[in-house]
Amino acid sequence: MFTHHTTRGIILRKKKLREADEIITLFTRDFGKTEVIGRSIRKGNSKLKMNTSLFSLVEASFVEGRAGNTLTDAAVIADFREAKKDLGKLSLFYRIAEEVFLLCPREEKEKDVFLLLLESFLKIEKEKLTKKELKVFFCLFSFRFLYFLGYKLYIEKCAFCGESVRGECHFNPEEGGVVCRSCFSLKPPSRINIYLEDVNLLRSFLKPGEKKDFVQDPGLFMDILKSYLAFVPEGESFLDKGLNKNN
Ligand SMILES: [Zn+2]
Known part of the structure; x- marks a missing residue:
């Protein structure tokens, strides 16, 4: 039977x-x-070929068979044409797509991830983004994406002692998030520790739905993201293949 x-x-x-x-x-x-699988899709100028360009939003029909899914029809809903003309935005598409491809388990229904992806692509198409803003955008996407995958960080309280954290602290993905100053001073310093002058900066960044003005320094968030990814399955391979390559 085919579905x-x-x-x-x-x-x-x-x-x-x-x-x-x-x-x-x-x-x-x-x-x-x-x-x-697009069968014979690379032959000639088929409608399927034209309607399946990379990073487009499409309505796709396929038949589920014993040997996999066969694409039978595709219609373009949005092709994000303007963004694809911009080299910086295009590489952001690549990065995001690669991250989702490598880190997301197959055929796990993740509606939140789909909506995040769609919302992000629409924003990239519409908004003017400087080089710095593109990096912040990527970090913002990644933190939310990882959150939806179930990798939640402790950022409200110290991951070690559970006490509230104000002001200066450290970020340590080994402990699962933020570590207060006194707990940190009890433990030998770790190579993945990141010093945070203001914990609220990280909290504001991780809060979903909050409007961002993209003024933050992307370097700090990139460091946090990289050390965070090192603790996620497939995160290491994404760091090697997708993130460090052109950063
Ligand atoms: Zn503590």
Whole structure:
């Protein structure tokens, strides 16, 4: 028996298969990360080929079979054309897509991740972003994405003693988040420790829904993100393949 599905999704990755086929990985609204095979899609100028450009939002129909999903139809809903003309924005698309591709388990229904991805792509298309803002944007996306995947950080209280933290503290992903000054002084310094002058900066950054003006220094958040990713499955491979490559 074959089952037909139609859903919306953003195209994260495309990979050549055999002579004319292609494996297309989408992040879909209904099925999470999903692979479909475009059969003979690289031959000629088929409608399927034209409607499956990388990083587009499409409505895709596919048939679920024993040998995988076969793409049967695709219609473009948004192609984020303006953003793709901008080299900085295009590389942000690559980074985000690679992060989701590597870190998100396959076919786990993550509606929150789909909405975050869509909202982010729409924002990247619409907003004017400087080089610095592009980096902050990536950190913001990543922290929320990791949160939705279940990697929650303790940022309200010290991850070690549970006491409230005010002002200066340290960030240590080994402990699961923020560590207060006194707990930190009890432990030998760790190579992944990051000193934070103001814990509220990190809290404001991690709070979903809060409007950001992108004025923060991306360097600090990039350091936090990198040490955080080192503790997430596949995070290390993303650091090697996707993040450190062009940073
Ligand atoms: Zn403490």
